[in-house]
Amino acid sequence: MSITEKAKEILANSGYKVTNQRKRILEIILDNTHRHMSAEEIYEIVKDENLDVGLATVYRALELFEELNIIHKMNFGDGRSRYELKEEDHHHHHLVCTSCNEVFEVDEDLLDQLEEKVEKKYKFRITGHHLKFLGICENCHEQQRLGD
Amino acid sequence: MSITEKAKEILANSGYKVTNQRKRILEIILDNTHRHMSAEEIYEIVKDENLDVGLATVYRALELFEELNIIHKMNFGDGRSRYELKEEDHHHHHLVCTSCNEVFEVDEDLLDQLEEKVEKKYKFRITGHHLKFLGICENCHEQQRLGD
DNA sequence: CTCACTGCAAATGCTTTGCAAAATC
DNA sequence: GATTTTGCAAAGCATTTGCAGTGAG
Numbered sequence: 001m002s003i004t005e006k007a008k009e010i011l012a013n014s015g016y017k018v019t020n021q022r023k024r025i026l027e028i029i030l031d032n033t034h035r036h037m038s039a040e041e042i043y044e045i046v047k048d049e050n051l052d053v054g055l056a057t058v059y060r061a062l063e064l065f066e067e068l069n070i071i072h073k074m075n076f077g078d079g080r081s082r083y084e085l086k087e088e089d090h091h092h093h094h095l096v097c098t099s100c101n102e103v104f105e106v107d108e109d110l111l112d113q114l115e116e117k118v119e120k121k122y123k124f125r126i127t128g129h130h131l132k133f134l135g136i137c138e139n140c141h142e143q144q145r146l147g148d
Numbered sequence: 149m150s151i152t153e154k155a156k157e158i159l160a161n162s163g164y165k166v167t168n169q170r171k172r173i174l175e176i177i178l179d180n181t182h183r184h185m186s187a188e189e190i191y192e193i194v195k196d197e198n199l200d201v202g203l204a205t206v207y208r209a210l211e212l213f214e215e216l217n218i219i220h221k222m223n224f225g226d227g228r229s230r231y232e233l234k235e236e237d238h239h240h241h242h243l244v245c246t247s248c249n250e251v252f253e254v255d256e257d258l259l260d261q262l263e264e265k266v267e268k269k270y271k272f273r274i275t276g277h278h279l280k281f282l283g284i285c286e287n288c289h290e291q292q293r294l295g296d
Numbered sequence: 297c298t299c300a301c302t303g304c305a306a307a308t309g310c311t312t313t314g315c316a317a318a319a320t321c
Numbered sequence: 322g323a324t325t326t327t328g329c330a331a332a333g334c335a336t337t338t339g340c341a342g343t344g345a346g
Contacts, residue, residue: 019301039335075225077221124283129281135272167327168319204311208312
């Protein structure tokens with residue numbers, strides 16, 4: 001079963017109604033996970049498709065999906081929340097370029113040992129984590145070099 | 149030289165004017181770093197001292213301190229920015245309790261090897277990082293146990 | 297049919313900004 | 322004294338909410 005189908009099944013089985021708006025919003029997130037979209041960006045897409053959807057509905061749908069553990073709200077410091085699909089057993093990290101503000105993904109999780117250490121030492125039951133590296137991406141670094 | 153004096157020196161040497169408001173706001177941050185204060189919280193303190201300071205000034209001072217690399221703006225998901233002193237060579241992480249929303253500090257940095265690995269593999273020059281663990285703190289865990 | 301869901305517009309909460317008065321250098 | 326900086330109030334954004342109408346089950 002594809003991620004898309006799985007997510008829709010979660011929605012259908014949640015007891016909440018499966019509306020066209022929710023279906024479309026979920027699809028957009030699923031199709032653009034790597035883009036870490038904001039509510040406004042998702043809204044722009046549905047609006048361009050001439051669907052009758054309000055921005056408030058987008059926010060309400062995102063809130064619902066988060067509650068159902070389908071998506072995940074993030075903050076990259078640009079003043080708005082961004083969302084991505086929450087894939088079980090697929091933890092990854094983010095590289096945020098402080099020059100062009102692009103966000104790249106590190107497609108592996110290397111924190112297991114660290115978590116264990118922290119859990120023991122601080123008596124804190126860890127259920128998740130966010131690791132964000134700040135720095136300069138290859139592109140920007142290249143351009144800085146050429147600019148010299 | 150204490151951190152406080154150092155920070156004040158940075159301010160004095162920055163070319164910006166050393167006003168009473170800036171001095172007091174900086175002091176409050178320095179005295180309460182572990183509390184990760186918000187602009188509003190800082191404002192409440194100066195207001196209680198009957199100092200004639202506006203909330204806008206607090207925001208402007210925080211913006212300035214961030215620019216001078218004295219403090220660091222953070223987001224713990226509660227809808228407001230929080231600030232802490234930026235101490236060189238003193239990287240640490242945060243434990244955010246998803247039950248009581250308290251933020252604890254992990255007073256060590258264990259990401260060096262990881263950073264090196266990521267820099268090479270992703271050709272990304274890392275200048276900083278944020279690591280936040282989500283979970284349940286000892287207190288909340290204890291209370292849940294007692295509640296059974 | 298019923299109740300959850302929606303769009304709209306108004307409200308909220310954090311943060312920023314315009315401006316005349318005040319303070320620093 | 323000239324130029325920053327400030328307080329206040331108003332404006333600016335992202336997000337939330339109230340409400341009457343709409344639609345899924």
